[in-house]
Amino acid sequence: MQLALIVVWIGSAILLIASHFVDADVKDGFRGYKVYRLTIQSQRQLDLINRISEDVDQKGLTDEVDVWTELPRVFSPQRRNSFTALILLSPEKQAAFLETFDSESISHEVTIPDLAVAIEEESRFSLEDTRAVENGGMTWTAYHRYSTMVSWMDSLRSRYPDLVNEKVMIGKTYEGRNMYLLKVGKPRADGKMKPGIYMDANIHAREWIAGATLTFMVNKMVTEYETNSTARRMMNEIDWYIVPSANPDGYEYSHAAPNNRLWRKTRRVNPFSTDTGCDANRNFDFKWMVAGAVQTPRENTYAGAFPYSEIENVHVTEALLALVPQVKGMLSFHSAAQMWLLPWAYGYERSEDYDELMRVGRAATDALTAVYGIPYEVGTAPDILYRAAGGTLDWAKAKAGAKYSYTPELRDLGFGFVLPPNQIIPSGLETFEAVNVIAQAIFEEFGPTLN
Numbered sequence: 037m038q039l040a041l042i043v044v045w046i047g048s049a050i051l052l053i054a055s056h057f058v059d060a061d062v063k064d065g066f067r068g069y070k071v072y073r074l075t076i077q078s079q080r081q082l083d084l085i086n087r088i089s090e091d092v093d094q095k096g097l098t099d100e101v102d103v104w105t106e107l108p109r110v111f112s113p114q115r116r117n118s119f120t121a122l123i124l125l126s127p128e129k130q131a132a133f134l135e136t137f138d139s140e141s142i143s144h145e146v147t148i149p150d151l152a153v154a155i156e157e158e159s160r161f162s163l164e165d166t167r168a169v170e171n172g173g174m175t176w177t178a179y180h181r182y183s184t185m186v187s188w189m190d191s192l193r194s195r196y197p198d199l200v201n202e203k204v205m206i207g208k209t210y211e212g213r214n215m216y217l218l219k220v221g222k223p224r225a226d227g228k229m230k231p232g233i234y235m236d237a238n239i240h241a242r243e244w245i246a247g248a249t250l251t252f253m254v255n256k257m258v259t260e261y262e263t264n265s266t267a268r269r270m271m272n273e274i275d276w277y278i279v280p281s282a283n284p285d286g287y288e289y290s291h292a293a294p295n296n297r298l299w300r301k302t303r304r305v306n307p308f309s310t311d312t313g314c315d316a317n318r319n320f321d322f323k324w325m326v327a328g329a330v331q332t333p334r335e336n337t338y339a340g341a342f343p344y345s346e347i348e349n350v351h352v353t354e355a356l357l358a359l360v361p362q363v364k365g366m367l368s369f370h371s372a373a374q375m376w377l378l379p380w381a382y383g384y385e386r387s388e389d390y391d392e393l394m395r396v397g398r399a400a401t402d403a404l405t406a407v408y409g410i411p412y413e414v415g416t417a418p419d420i421l422y423r424a425a426g427g428t429l430d431w432a433k434a435k436a437g438a439k440y441s442y443t444p445e446l447r448d449l450g451f452g453f454v455l456p457p458n459q460i461i462p463s464g465l466e467t468f469e470a471v472n473v474i475a476q477a478i479f480e481e482f483g484p485t486l487n
């Protein structure tokens with residue numbers, strides 16, 4: 037009896053997906069698309085949403101239905117008695133899916149009533165944004181293009197030459213854009229090597245808040261060196277290495293047209309496939325393809341045909357390897373889940389430093405939450421969500437000696453990837469506090485100099 041019910045239910049879930057898809061293509065810049073927040077309160081409900089997520093990804097139908105929230109596989113009431121998940125539904129899919137959610141007692145509320153409007157608002161520039169000149173045109177009240185991020189780096193370097201030590205071209209992207217590594221920090225008078233922290237963002241193109249938050253924090257450290265004791269200590273004690281966009285081609289593509297707004301991958305043309313790009317955060321050569329990645333180019337977690345198929349990852353890797361043994365921390369910023377993830381992501385094994393990484397991660401998110409009350413979860417991806425191999429997080433710890441390696445998943449607030457630009461500064465201010473805690477922990481552990 038029980039088995040029969042389950043079979044009928046799974047059958048209807050498949051039918052729901054199969055019967056409503058013909059051909060998927062974003063229409064009219066997501067006009068009429070809605071984002072819903074679902075409340076999941078049982079394993080059965082979780083299974084249904086995970087099944088929808090996997091099915092639309094496998095079929096390449098995420099233009100019509102897309103589960104934005106990374107969800108665990110196992111419902112564990114001892115950890116949480118409910119989960120929320122954001123789901124994007126095209127106008128054609130809304131009625132059928134809501135009916136299913138109702139029949140499965142999954143409560144839902146609209147968080148974005150029209151995604152096209154949200155994208156328009158998100159991409160709007162105020163007069164101050166368009167007129168800004170002093171930061172190379174960069175502001176933190178709008179989301180800027182990659183070229184503006186580069187101008188900002190140049191501007192910062194010319195205005196603060198004693199704090200912004202280097203801007204190094206680390207290589208060209210697949211489409212020919214220059215990738216840069218910015219080094220900031222107050223050099224020691226004795227010339228000795230300080231501990232280093234590497235930070236990057238936007239390896240996932242659509243997660244715009246990641247690069248905006250990272251550049252905000254770096255700008256704050258540099259420009260407030262004279263006036264803010266926290267910024268000054270961070271700059272005095274640590275050398276910071278910054279790649280503001282680890283996937284500039286994908287980032288630019290996500291800006292180029294409203295229909296592209298949810299692009300996550302790189303822009304490499306895959307041989308023998310009409311689907312473009314791969315998930316660069318599954319493409320690093322450590323436990324590649326062990327878990328949480330696929331070999332199907334159309335899917336969002338396509339790991340590439342082989343490790344380092346993506347030239348951008350080669351550049352990031354070579355830049356980081358050149359910083360061994362200085363770099364003791366790595367932060368690769370993502371959104372949007374309000375989580376602070378630590379290694380290992382590939383499997384359930386504990387790293388030898390697990391307890392320390394948990395302690396420092398908890399202290400960092402406590403400091404973050406203290407600013408605006410935004411709650412964060414801390415832990416390994418398999419503990420909180422599921423396994424995912426081949427990302428910056430594991431690679432930097434295993435191969436580049438970055439003991440304190442983290443993947444922060446920044447604020448979401450029901451907007452998912454389309455976070456309004458008025459959230460950039462709050463996100464920057466709260467995340468700055470977390471980064472400060474990690475910098476202090478590294479300074480205390482490794483001391484003021486490494487040689």
Ligand SMILES: [Zn+2]
Pocket residue numbers: 240243370371
């Ligand atoms: Zn991401």
